[in-house]
Amino acid sequence: MPKRKGATGTKVTLKDAKKALRMKPDGWRRLTLSNMGITIFPQCLLKLTNMDELDLSRNEIRKLPEGIGKLSSLRWLDLHSNKLESVPESIGQLVGLTYLNLCNNHLTSAGLPSTLASLTKLKSLNLGLNKLDALLPTMVSLESLQELDLFDNLFTSLPEFVKALGNLTEVNIQRNPLLKLVEDGEEMETEKSDEEDNVFLVHESRLCSMCFKICKDPGGKHLNVDCVREKLVEKRSYSGLITPNSVAAVNQDVWRVRS
Structure with a gap:
């Protein structure tokens, strides 16, 4: 796809997007706009309501439009390595999502909407490399979740609801300031060691x-x-x-x- 550079970053037209739309062997329609210098979410994409997969990773996007909920056919959404500080409530309308990657942004816990709990078909959720210190307990409804990435954030403990997710097979919470209880009941920082790299969260x-x-x-x-x-x-x-x-x-x- 040709890049049209402007004062506000690369411009993507509806014509460009339609040309870049590809049919995968599994029949899913995928649009890849990764690493293109996009700074503003292309509003024209909201007209592509037949997309199954959208990759906008490695850009400079700071905000998602409320209209993103119109992309109801999305099953796979990759927004890693942008500059997002929050996610709109309307993301909860993407109830068909099975994969959501929000890694390596500027997200805080206050910037995560309660509607994330509506994405009950999610199998993989990546929230690593952000500024999160808590997740809403209502996310216990994500009972299809199999992989959860929380690495490189500000968590001092594992969110309680995680223990109730029956299909979860892998959680990555490495490089967080986790706390542990010592014998006298006081909390202290968990000492880290080189051997912590290869540990799974398992029953x-x-x-x-x-x-x-x-x-x-x-x-x-x-x-x-x-x-x-x-x-x-x-x-x-x-x-x-x-x-x-x-x-x-x-x-x-x-x-x-x-x-």
């Missing part, structure tokens, strides 16, 4: 006896990740969770500069 029933013992042992420094992964494949549903960490993803800040 105890998915661990072999040795891994379970290590997870329960505060002094344990190693986790048999291969064993854990094997258990995850064998058994997918569970009601409770332990060990609030997971495998870290590659730093999303790199994505913005990749071609």
